Amino acid sequence: MGVAAGExxxxxxxxxRYTTVRYAGASGDFNPIHVDExxxxxxxxxxxxxxxxxxxxxVARAAxxxxxxxxxxxVELSVQFRGMGRPEQEIVLSGEVVAVADGLASVKLEARQGxxxxxxxxxxxxxxx
Amino acid sequence: MPREKIGKRYPxxxxxxxxxxIREYALAAGFDHPLHHDLEAARRAGYADLLAxxxxxxxxxxxxxxxxxxxxELGIDFAHLVHGGQAFSWSVPVLAGDxxxxxxxxxxxxxxxxxxxxxxxxxxxxxxxxxTALGTWSTIIRGAEG
Numbered sequence: 001m002g003v004a005a006g007e008x009x010x011x012x013x014x015x016x017r018y019t020t021v022r023y024a025g026a027s028g029d030f031n032p033i034h035v036d037e038x039x040x041x042x043x044x045x046x047x048x049x050x051x052x053x054x055x056x057x058x059v060a061r062a063a064x065x066x067x068x069x070x071x072x073x074x075v076e077l078s079v080q081f082r083g084m085g086r087p088e089q090e091i092v093l094s095g096e097v098v099a100v101a102d103g104l105a106s107v108k109l110e111a112r113q114g115x116x117x118x119x120x121x122x123x124x125x126x127x128x129x
Numbered sequence: 130m131p132r133e134k135i136g137k138r139y140p141x142x143x144x145x146x147x148x149x150x151i152r153e154y155a156l157a158a159g160f161d162h163p164l165h166h167d168l169e170a171a172r173r174a175g176y177a178d179l180l181a182x183x184x185x186x187x188x189x190x191x192x193x194x195x196x197x198x199x200x201x202e203l204g205i206d207f208a209h210l211v212h213g214g215q216a217f218s219w220s221v222p223v224l225a226g227d228x229x230x231x232x233x234x235x236x237x238x239x240x241x242x243x244x245x246x247x248x249x250x251x252x253x254x255x256x257x258x259x260x261t262a263l264g265t266w267s268t269i270i271r272g273a274e275g
Contacts, residue, residue, distance in 0.1 A: 013159065026150075026157035028191050052212045057158040057184045071162045074183045078216030078265075 003066050003105050003128055007097040011062035014090045015050060023054045050085035055111055055118050062093035063107050063124035075104065076125040083116035091118065103128050130240055134203055137235045139196050144189035148225035151179045154188055171224075178225035186217055186262040190251045193233040194266055197249055203235070205247070206270050213246070214267040221259040228256045236265070245270040 020034040032039040033049055040048045056079050067073030085091065095109030105126045111119040148168070155165035160182040163170040171179050198205055223229060231253040239246045251264040 019157070022157040026154040027187060053184070053187045053215065054158060056215055057160070057182075060182070060184050061159055069162060071160065071164055071180060071182055072222055074219060076216070076218040077183075078214070080214045081212050 003097060003100055005097050005099050007066065009062060009065050009095045009097070009107070009109075011058070011065060011093040012090055013058050013061075013093065015054075015085070015087050017087055019054070019087055020048055020050060023051050027051065027053065029053070045084065046086065048087060050087065050118075052081045052085075052119075055081075055085050055091070056122075058091060058093055059109050059111055059119055059122045059124070062095060062109055063122075063126060066097060066105050066107060067126045067128055070127075070129055073126040073128070074124065075127055077122070079119045079122040081118070082120050083113070083118050085111075085113050085116070085118045089113050095122075095124075100128070130238060130245060131203055132238050134235050135238055137202070139193065139200075139233045141230045141232045142192040142196065143228055143230045144192065146181060146185075146189065146223055146225055146227045146229060148179050150188065151181045151185065151225055154185055155182055158182065158184060160184070176222075176224055181223040181225070183217070183219050183262075185223060186219070186253065186264060189223070189229040190231050190233075190253060190262075190264055193231040193251055194249065197233055197235065198268075203238075203247070205268070206272075209271040211269045211271065212267075213269040214265075216265040218263050219261065220263075221255060221261050223255065223261050227261075229253050229261055230255075243272065 024030045091113045093111050099106040107124045109122040164180040234250045236250045237248040247268045249266040253262045
């Protein structure tokens with residue numbers, strides 16, 4: 001494996017119209033701001049918003065690409081949530097390997113949707129194959 | 130602001146990990162690796178059953194986290210609640226058929242610049258007492274008074 005500091009990674013994901021509905025069922029988080037357009041509008045949101053932990057899962061997917069997608073590679077992941085994500089708009093997850101030592105890669109990442117930064121200062125640690 | 134609740138620990142919650150729940154979560158979150166979906170692939174790789182994606186931690190910890198959020202002693206104002214940050218570290222993998230027990234502790238309750246910052250720690254272990262994940266859950270409440 002040739003993972004080295006400085007290596008860039010990118011993953012693009014577009015949540016579809018019903019992603020938040022499927023994720024609500026899968027995660028148990030049925031907060032109406034994620035699944036009910038009228039409710040979301042009534043509390044001043046631009047419409048239904050993505051679950052933050054769904055967006056964090058996309059960061060986890062992006063991070064795992066440095067370990068060939070090995071699902072057991074992720075050892076640590078921390079994120080800070082910022083802007084609100086929306087269905088049916090592309091999200092760009094981008095990152096950089098900041099260090100490789102003792103079989104572990106440290107990666108920093110962020111998630112953007114258009115001009116909105118959904119997640120900043122994400123830090124992942126992955127065990128390399 | 131209930132700073133005296135720092136250190137409060139809630140009764141553990143136990144979650145039984147189902148094979149179809151792993152598939153459902155993995156599908157909803159985009160984890161398409163065969164080890165989360167294909168039982169034969171998981172068994173060929175040496176696992177007794179489907180492997181949960183690491184982020185499945187949010188499923189087996191959800192009940193513990195919600196217990197704290199709804200604790201009247203913490204007085205969390207849902208209308209102004211925001212998920213500020215999240216951190217996990219993972220140890221032993223989780224498979225379908227496992228029973229995961231999670232204990233949540235209030236780690237901090239603080240106020241800065243009119244915002245209230247709470248943080249919670251979850252420690253999750255499987256049926257053999259092996260740690261599967263440690264989580265730090267950070268919430269922000271806007272417009273907190275005193």
